Amino acid sequence: MSDNGLSQSAVARAVGVTSPVVNQYLHGKYPGNVQEIERKIAAYLQKQREREAERKLEVDYVLTTTAKRVRDVLRLAHVEGEAVVLFGQAGLGKTSSLREYCKQAPDALMIETDPTYTAKVLLQKLAAMLGAEGKGSLNELMDSVVGRLRDSGRIILVDEAENLPLRALECLRRVHDKTGCGLVLAGMPRLLVNLRGKNGELKQLYSRMAFKLDLGESVPDEDLAQIVAQAMPDMDEEAAAELVRTAAGNARRLDKMLRGVVRLARINRQEPSVEMVRQFAEMLIH
Incomplete structure (x- = not known):
């Protein structure tokens, strides 16, 4: 117990006995069922050790070769106001790289999408982040967002962009065109298919992407x-x-x-x- 910094009273409460019982046990004077007391105390101490172990290891962001490639293309999109597509298999560090960039660039706007996102939801999220009016029609939302972003030099980072339907992707293209803001669409490889169209019919959308970074299948x-x-x-x-x-x-x-x-x-x-x-x-x- 001393190794774990636990008092006799704390142990007693946890195992459902009184402090005098624990004291008697520790001094070898407990007249009752010693094995039962030992079983309860052992179980409690094991639980405490596991709780201590549950304190998560802090794995800080590491600027690896892959991370530098991502950072450089994000910076290019931001400074030059370009549109970039970043894609690769799951677990390669796309999300963590986007989040880290936001820490370094406070004017970056990051949206982490999910399958429920529609064009309207997307614009409402952007409006909320910008402190703009988030109500009205799709056209009114677009005007509200564009009004806040035009010539601001900001960048929009969209994570898991493969979740977005065509109309939402088109809205992002229009925001990029009208404001000059940088735009990064990050996601799984199928994002590229979504941008091109299954039969290459979305040329106007795909043509707006100035650069692409393929992270491949794995991290070196x-x-x-x-x-x-x-x-x-x-x-x-x-x-x-x-x-x-x-x-x-x-x-x-x-x-x-x-x-x-x-x-x-x-x-x-x-x-x-x-x-x-x-x-x-x-x-x-x-």
Whole structure:
């Protein structure tokens, strides 16, 4: 109990006995069922250790080679007022890169879409972020948003843009055209198909995209190793290498594994090991 900084009264309340009972037990003088008291205290201490382990490992944003590529294209879109499409498989760090850019550029506007987004919902979200009127017809919303953004030099970052229907994408194109603001559409590879049209019929929309950045299918191992080194600088080299290997080129999977392995290590009061990495990797679905 002293290792966990727990008082006798706190333990007593948690296991459902009185403080004198705990005191008697600790001094070897408890006349009752000692095994039952030990079982309750052991279960409570185990729960406390797990709660301690639940304190999440803080994995800070790491400016890897991939992250630098994303940052550079975002900056280009922002400074030059260009439209950019950023795409790649899930778990490559698109969302975290957009969020990090917003921290560095307070005038950036980021929208994280979902399948419920319509053109009107999109414009209402933009209006709310700009402190503009968020009511009225689609045309009135467009005028409201454009009025706030025209010649402002700001940038709109749209995450998971593959969720957006054609009309919403067209609204973004019009906002970009009318205001000169930078525009970044980020998402899965099917975003590119959505922008082109299945039969190439959306030429006007796709032609507005000045640049594209394809992040591909995976994050380079060198980038993953850099993330591990920054998050856990004292980790055993073999365990770190196993983390990179089992992450299989996916930054999101690596993040989950780092947190999970650290949790296992804290619970067991051991240093992270290759075996822990493998044990946690087997539990992950993705």
